[in-house]
Amino acid sequence: MDQERYERGWKRLMEVDGEGGSRVVESLGDIAPDWGRYVIEFAFGDIYMREALDLKQRELITIASLTTQGGCEPQLHVHLNAALNVGLSPDEIVEAIMQCIPYTGFPRVLNAVMAAKKVFQERGDVPGFAASK
Amino acid sequence: MDQERYERGWKRLMEVDGEGGSRVVESLGDIAPDWGRYVIEFAFGDIYMREALDLKQRELITIASLTTQGGCEPQLHVHLNAALNVGLSPDEIVEAIMQCIPYTGFPRVLNAVMAAKKVFQERGDVPGFAASK
Amino acid sequence: MDQERYERGWKRLMEVDGEGGSRVVESLGDIAPDWGRYVIEFAFGDIYMREALDLKQRELITIASLTTQGGCEPQLHVHLNAALNVGLSPDEIVEAIMQCIPYTGFPRVLNAVMAAKKVFQERGDVPGFAASK
Amino acid sequence: MDQERYERGWKRLMEVDGEGGSRVVESLGDIAPDWGRYVIEFAFGDIYMREALDLKQRELITIASLTTQGGCEPQLHVHLNAALNVGLSPDEIVEAIMQCIPYTGFPRVLNAVMAAKKVFQERGDVPGFAASK
Amino acid sequence: MDQERYERGWKRLMEVDGEGGSRVVESLGDIAPDWGRYVIEFAFGDIYMREALDLKQRELITIASLTTQGGCEPQLHVHLNAALNVGLSPDEIVEAIMQCIPYTGFPRVLNAVMAAKKVFQERGDVPGFAASK
Amino acid sequence: MDQERYERGWKRLMEVDGEGGSRVVESLGDIAPDWGRYVIEFAFGDIYMREALDLKQRELITIASLTTQGGCEPQLHVHLNAALNVGLSPDEIVEAIMQCIPYTGFPRVLNAVMAAKKVFQERGDVPGFAASK
Numbered sequence: 001m002d003q004e005r006y007e008r009g010w011k012r013l014m015e016v017d018g019e020g021g022s023r024v025v026e027s028l029g030d031i032a033p034d035w036g037r038y039v040i041e042f043a044f045g046d047i048y049m050r051e052a053l054d055l056k057q058r059e060l061i062t063i064a065s066l067t068t069q070g071g072c073e074p075q076l077h078v079h080l081n082a083a084l085n086v087g088l089s090p091d092e093i094v095e096a097i098m099q100c101i102p103y104t105g106f107p108r109v110l111n112a113v114m115a116a117k118k119v120f121q122e123r124g125d126v127p128g129f130a131a132s133k
Numbered sequence: 134m135d136q137e138r139y140e141r142g143w144k145r146l147m148e149v150d151g152e153g154g155s156r157v158v159e160s161l162g163d164i165a166p167d168w169g170r171y172v173i174e175f176a177f178g179d180i181y182m183r184e185a186l187d188l189k190q191r192e193l194i195t196i197a198s199l200t201t202q203g204g205c206e207p208q209l210h211v212h213l214n215a216a217l218n219v220g221l222s223p224d225e226i227v228e229a230i231m232q233c234i235p236y237t238g239f240p241r242v243l244n245a246v247m248a249a250k251k252v253f254q255e256r257g258d259v260p261g262f263a264a265s266k
Numbered sequence: 267m268d269q270e271r272y273e274r275g276w277k278r279l280m281e282v283d284g285e286g287g288s289r290v291v292e293s294l295g296d297i298a299p300d301w302g303r304y305v306i307e308f309a310f311g312d313i314y315m316r317e318a319l320d321l322k323q324r325e326l327i328t329i330a331s332l333t334t335q336g337g338c339e340p341q342l343h344v345h346l347n348a349a350l351n352v353g354l355s356p357d358e359i360v361e362a363i364m365q366c367i368p369y370t371g372f373p374r375v376l377n378a379v380m381a382a383k384k385v386f387q388e389r390g391d392v393p394g395f396a397a398s399k
Numbered sequence: 400m401d402q403e404r405y406e407r408g409w410k411r412l413m414e415v416d417g418e419g420g421s422r423v424v425e426s427l428g429d430i431a432p433d434w435g436r437y438v439i440e441f442a443f444g445d446i447y448m449r450e451a452l453d454l455k456q457r458e459l460i461t462i463a464s465l466t467t468q469g470g471c472e473p474q475l476h477v478h479l480n481a482a483l484n485v486g487l488s489p490d491e492i493v494e495a496i497m498q499c500i501p502y503t504g505f506p507r508v509l510n511a512v513m514a515a516k517k518v519f520q521e522r523g524d525v526p527g528f529a530a531s532k
Numbered sequence: 533m534d535q536e537r538y539e540r541g542w543k544r545l546m547e548v549d550g551e552g553g554s555r556v557v558e559s560l561g562d563i564a565p566d567w568g569r570y571v572i573e574f575a576f577g578d579i580y581m582r583e584a585l586d587l588k589q590r591e592l593i594t595i596a597s598l599t600t601q602g603g604c605e606p607q608l609h610v611h612l613n614a615a616l617n618v619g620l621s622p623d624e625i626v627e628a629i630m631q632c633i634p635y636t637g638f639p640r641v642l643n644a645v646m647a648a649k650k651v652f653q654e655r656g657d658v659p660g661f662a663a664s665k
Numbered sequence: 666m667d668q669e670r671y672e673r674g675w676k677r678l679m680e681v682d683g684e685g686g687s688r689v690v691e692s693l694g695d696i697a698p699d700w701g702r703y704v705i706e707f708a709f710g711d712i713y714m715r716e717a718l719d720l721k722q723r724e725l726i727t728i729a730s731l732t733t734q735g736g737c738e739p740q741l742h743v744h745l746n747a748a749l750n751v752g753l754s755p756d757e758i759v760e761a762i763m764q765c766i767p768y769t770g771f772p773r774v775l776n777a778v779m780a781a782k783k784v785f786q787e788r789g790d791v792p793g794f795a796a797s798k
Contacts, residue, residue, distance in 0.1 A: 061232045071603035074643070075638075104202060105504040106502065108335075117293075157509070171500065208506040243689070250695075313498060327499065360563060367446060382564075471772040474771075585757060
């Protein structure tokens with residue numbers, strides 16, 4: 001195991017997903033510990049460390065990918081939190097989901113908006129959301 | 134038909150997709166003319182006119198959605214051109230596709246990268262691509 | 267906003283989806299109100315107002331599309347009710363789902379049949395269902 | 400092998416898909432002959448023989464399922480022909496595909512409309528199409 | 533109905549899926565009894581009776597197909613049990629799911645691993661699992 | 666870059682995919698060289714090096730995943746060759762694809778069988794295929 005790669009991945013995972021990400025990794029510790037190791041090493045240690053796009057752009061893309069794929073509501077929950085963590089506003093997040101309507105249709109977009117609603121409610125203090133809507 | 138909405142959609146379609154978009158709309162003129170009308174009115178006259186995200190962000194999202202969905206290579210061709218049209222660099226576009234690997238796997242990402250390669254070759258003069266790679 | 271289009275869409279939504287549809291639209295009112303507006307204007311004000319197919323045929327098609335797509339059980343719940351609302355019988359609805367087996371396999375069809383079972387039970391008085399099975 | 404079931408399936412396949420269907424079955428004769436046998440026995444001998452829906456309704460459903468699934472253009476080609484064979488008009492077929500826009504998005508619908516355009520052109524004499532469009 | 537085919541399918545269903553399979557079939561008895569009949573006759577009486585691959589190999593394939601498809605967690609639950617029933621070890625089952633990461637991405641694989649975790653916990657006595665992890 | 670991981674991945678890629686795999690990696694060398702690097706390091710250096718399943722089992726799983734996903738015919742072409750390379754017989758490969766019928770339907774299975782037919786014809790000398798069929 002490449003220790004340096006694991007550590008930079010873990011740091012990036014903490015920065016992006018925060019507790020939500022580490023909870024998922026831990027929950028698989030007794031059945032598929034390498035799933036979490038690969039998420040840390042490959043997804044966060046390799047992909048999320050790349051240049052050319054910043055973390056806000058990466059989360060817009062991730063949310064579009066999970067929205068389109070369907071059946072990934074638990075992962076959307078993690079990445080909707082991540083999107084807020086890296087500085088996207090609730091309005092930008094909802095807008096990213098809305099942009100998928102012409103490409104993937106209303107149902108998948110509805111599922112993603114419902115997941116966003118839940119995350120925004122859980123975080124209550126999300127700036128601008130409770131106030132502006 | 135709401136003429137104003139159609140016209141602002143057409144203008145936005147020209148700005149974003151350019152000839153590639155209008156060619157698709159025209160090719161269906163004799164069989165499903167309303168497909169093109171709805172793309173113009175709804176996708177471009179409504180969705181692409183919205184605020185909160187700019188056109189670069191919208192194309193990153195669209196490319197992620199089409200990459201993830203699979204089987205949409207012709208539409209990727211149009212939107213890879215659109216991404217260049219609105220000012221994304223080839224590096225940013227390839228990076229957006231690469232960001233989808235952890236979420237949708239290597240095969241769908243390969244299909245999208247191959248579509249990007251074709252578009253970049255067709256446009257030959259894409260700044261920075263031939264030179265830097 | 268095109269008021270006439272919105273109003274004919276709302277009327278059609280009420281006719282087809284009934285309360286189930288308006289509940290979904292309302293539930294997003296504080297987070298993505300335009301999702302509901304586009305469903306009303308575009309899905310119901312444009313698409314469902316078209317000719318060449320009647321509402322029964324449109325709901326057969328919608329149920330096939332949602333069954334095949336997968337992960338759309340909440341939307342199936344709305345459209346299984348819609349199918350009954352526009353006059354399809356429980357037998358015709360189950361049959362439409364069964365017709366998808368060769369094309370999308372047993373699992374997606376099972377998910378849709380389970381959704382139908384729930385709708386039929388909720389509506390209890392569905393004519394012919396309790397009696398004939 | 401249940402001979403009676405095979406024979407009623409073959410008859411139904413001929414009635415619905417015609418030559419297009421038998422060509423597919425034959426093309427697999429040297430590699431996976433049972434794929435064709437199961438299509439005949441199960442898809443056509445069992446499913447397409449069921450009651451509650453007629454063949455026109457079944458083809459509307461099949462086209463919606465294949466359009467939504469994506470990547471099934473060869474199969475759409477067979478079933479777009481089948482739809483005409485069982486008496487659906489070109490207008491009804493295009494309309495069935497259009498009805499999928501809100502549920503599966505513009506790209507998958509575009510792929511299906513392009514497949515329909517090709518079938519209608521190949522059959523040239525399709526009544527009403529060349530004339531009315 | 534081909535009685536012999538039904539009976540050999542039922543026997544095979546019992547051998548592979550056990551109670552989990554029969555419960556699903558029964559739960560649809562009042563709404564879509566033929567869904568269960570076709571699963572028994574076609575999926576188990578035809579496909580699962582074929583040669584060239586044994587039952588362990590067939591369950592590895594089924595788990596890969598359900599993992600990739602997404603939104604099939606109830607069916608995964610049945611087939612994760614089936615995989616244990618035909619003699620695959622928990623390690624082999626988790627490994628089959630992990631093998632799908634490069635092809636379908638981390639999210640679908642996570643959903644399948646979570647389903648496996650639930651099945652292994654329910655069966656408690658699964659040899660080697662509680663001990664080795 | 667972890668040189669040891671890259672090298673063991675490359676060796677495994679050569680063993681499994683052979684020239685077909687290296688050709689894909691090379692074809693992206695001027696546009697997305699890291700796509701190939703990650704396939705080598707992660708897919709082959711990590712995943713394909715794991716224990717609990719042998720290479721034959723891994724290719725059965727990969728073929729099931731690609732068949733189910735759809736729109737991955739180029740990748741199926743590579744992995745159908747890989748399946749033969751690691752010692753699966755044509756009959757076992759076709760059987761693995763057939764096993765997916767109940768789960769993903771006839772159309773996706775047809776696409777995969779057609780891809781297999783092409784690979785078997787290209788390799789002409791595949792033992793037992795030309796003779797037995």
